[in-house]
Amino acid sequence: MYLALALVLAASPVVDSPAPRLLGELVELKTDTGVLYGTLDLPAKTGPWPVVLLHAGSGPTNRDGNGPLIRTDNLKIVGRALAAKGIAVLRIDKRGVGASTPALAKEEDVRVETYAADVLAWVALLRNDARFTKLGYIGHSEGALIGLVAAKDAKFDAIVSLCGPGRPLQTVLREQLKRGLPDELYKQSDTILTELEAGRTVKDTPKTLAALFRPSVQPYLISMFKNDPAKLATGVKAPFLIVSGSTDIQVSATDAKCLGDANTSAKVVTIEGMNHVLKTVPKTDRTEQLPSYSDPALPLHPKLMPELVGFFKKSLSGK
Structure with a gap:
């Protein structure tokens, strides 16, 4: 999920969806700076089953x-x-998040290449597990870009960009910020983005934009801005599914089209009425969108899983 969307929501009780097993299997990945965790x-x-890194x-x-x-x-x-459809899935807490928080000593040290290297380490762990056959990847939002950065070395057997960017992050951020900020504040944010694009950090940033542009996160943003998802997509040789939602207010279907235009072998699907958090929301109005960001009991859009299952059943079949 992109940082530009500042949604202040009251947390609702978590409602667990039915599991194929009573409990997921906890997995640990040891790194030089700490342990990463997944389920x-x-x-x-x-x-054995095919497996997907999510x-x-x-x-x-x-x-x-x-x-x-x-x-x-x-x-x-x-x-x-x-x-539940016979495809194992490893869901991970990335470095610095959730149970993997201690593995990131300093926020200012992280780069997109850091997360891509972690993807490669998880891939190695899965490929060395005899329970699994072919290996796929799903990246949601920015996770899709991280997957594209890692794809050349990871050699995924299939890859899915799920509501992922197709244009440079700074372009998407400008789009989001222009919609959500007053004109004067947007001008300030645009100036900051221009400096970061040039590889220069910015000392003085507006307090209202601190969550996005705090000094400790600027090196990460600079590293992200150097990557063009569409250019990375041209190098993907594995089966490639690009999924977007027509009511996604964070990453638009334009991004899916950019990825598809860059990799004409990919399958591009825009799901009508699906938003960025993969739920059914018919309109792009924020008042209609907000409940889906705070209600885990809401099901996924009914057309999403058939697309994912069908894609992986075909692309990850065999050994």
């Missing part, structure tokens, strides 16, 4: 798709739904 959603039937978006979004200001359970539901 494996495993099919009920005996393996990566959350930006900010403090955990393996379930939740954070301090949002409660959707969307990634937990995706993982369990795929497992």
Whole structure:
């Protein structure tokens, strides 16, 4: 989920969706700076199974798709739904988030390459597990870009960009900020973005934009701005599914089109009435959108899982 959307929401009680097994299997990945944690959603039937690595978006979004200001359970539901169809899923807390928080000593040290390297380490762990056959990847929002950065070395057998950017992050951020900020504040944010694009950090930023442009996160943004998702998409040789929602107010269907235009072998699907958190919301009006960011009991859009299941059943079949 992109940092530019500042939604102040009251947390609702978490309602667990039915699991294919009573409990997910907890997984640990040791790194030089600490342990990363994830949950494996495993099919009920005996393996071996194909497996999918599921990566959350930006900010403090955990393996379930939740954070301090949002409660959707969307990634937990995706993982369990795929497992119910015979596809194992590893959902991870990225470095600095959830149970993996201690593995990130300093926020200013993280780069997009840091997360991509972690993806490669998780991939190695899964490929060395005899329970699994082929390996796929789903990146939600910014997680899709991280997957594209890692894809060349990860050699995924299939990859999904789920509401992921197709244009440079700074372009998407400008779009979001222009819609959500008063003119004067937007001008200040645009000036900051211009400096970060040039690789220069900014000392003085407006307090109202501190969550997005705090000094400790600026090096990460600079590293993100160097990556063009569409250019990265041209190098994807594996089966590639690009999914967007028509009522996504954070990453538009334009981004999906950019990815599809860059990689003409990919399948591009825009789901009518699906928003950024993968729920059914018919309109883009914020008052209509807000409840879906705080109600984990809401189901996924009914057309999403058939697309994911069909894609992976075909692309990850065999050994």
